[in-house]
Amino acid sequence: MIDGKTQLYGLLAHPAHHSRSPRMHNLSFDHWNINARYLAFDVAPGDLAAAIGGMRSLGIAGVNLSMPFKQTVIPLLDDLTPRAQRINAVNTIKNDQGRLIGDSTDGAGLFQSLQSREFDLRGQRVVILGAGGAGKAIIAAALDYQLARVDVFKRQTPSYASVANWVADLAPTGATPLQLHPYEDVTTMHDLVAQADLVINATSVGMTTAGLPVPTDVLAVLHPGQVVYDVIYHPLETAFLARAREAGCTTHNGLGMLIGQGALAFQFWTGKPMPVAAVEADLLASLAPTSK
Incomplete structure (x- = not known):
């Protein structure tokens, strides 16, 4: 149930609504009984700074980023993990009490x-x-x-x-x-x-x-x-x-890479492992051709 204590996570991308990340993360939150939801946000390229500002002001706990934001977001963050520094790109942000930390899990x-x-x-x-x-x-x-x-x-x-x-x-x-x-x-x-x-x-x-x-x-x-x-x-x-x-x-x-990067992001945010077997089964079912 969503209530006043529900934490919000999401994807910032353009386009965004085709993403399977909400399936992965919401299943994982449910597995651990974490009071959180993950949504997909379609952000126009020129609105990234406003979206990151909203993440700070609204207390959004964490986001993933897809193209075209993985590099342009860096000046808007407070810190990067060593692997994000190495590639100079970010696909995951954690809001640590208002301090935004970027990571690269791909x-x-x-x-x-x-x-x-x-x-x-x-x-x-x-x-x-x-x-x-x-x-x-x-x-x-x-x-x-x-x-x-x-x-x-x-x-x-x-x-x-x-x-x-x-x-x-x-x-x-x-x-x-x-x-x-x-x-x-x-x-x-x-x-x-x-x-x-x-x-x-x-x-x-x-x-x-x-x-x-x-x-x-x-x-x-x-x-x-x-x-x-x-x-x-x-x-x-x-x-x-x-x-x-x-x-x-x-x-x-590449399904393993998709789940693997998501699992690392989930652990970065929550400190808990993603239930990978359940997530893989769910994604495979979503990708299977519909029977006629």
């Missing part, structure tokens, strides 16, 4: 979802395809998991130089070797994918079409023993994951 959510499936990340060789918003979050988080090496492929768009500088600055902060490569260097991609223990597609290729994020000759080097992860969760199996599964790889879609 990349860590992916790795925690793998750990929850008993995948030992220590000493693993990782290839990350893409260095946009999701890719950068994963790259930054990767330095926390004692990996053997991380190789990133990014297309040579106008943002390539700035990402290369960011990677060069980030690499010395961890013990894991980290290197950026042009997406167009197919020979290097071919060799590194063949050697990888974990291949992560952090691009949007495969979300709306049957496209593949790598050339077919790179697909051909996928083999049993490898883990292939696609950050896309709708569809639940992209063409890339289907081809990886046919090659004998263990495959995971």
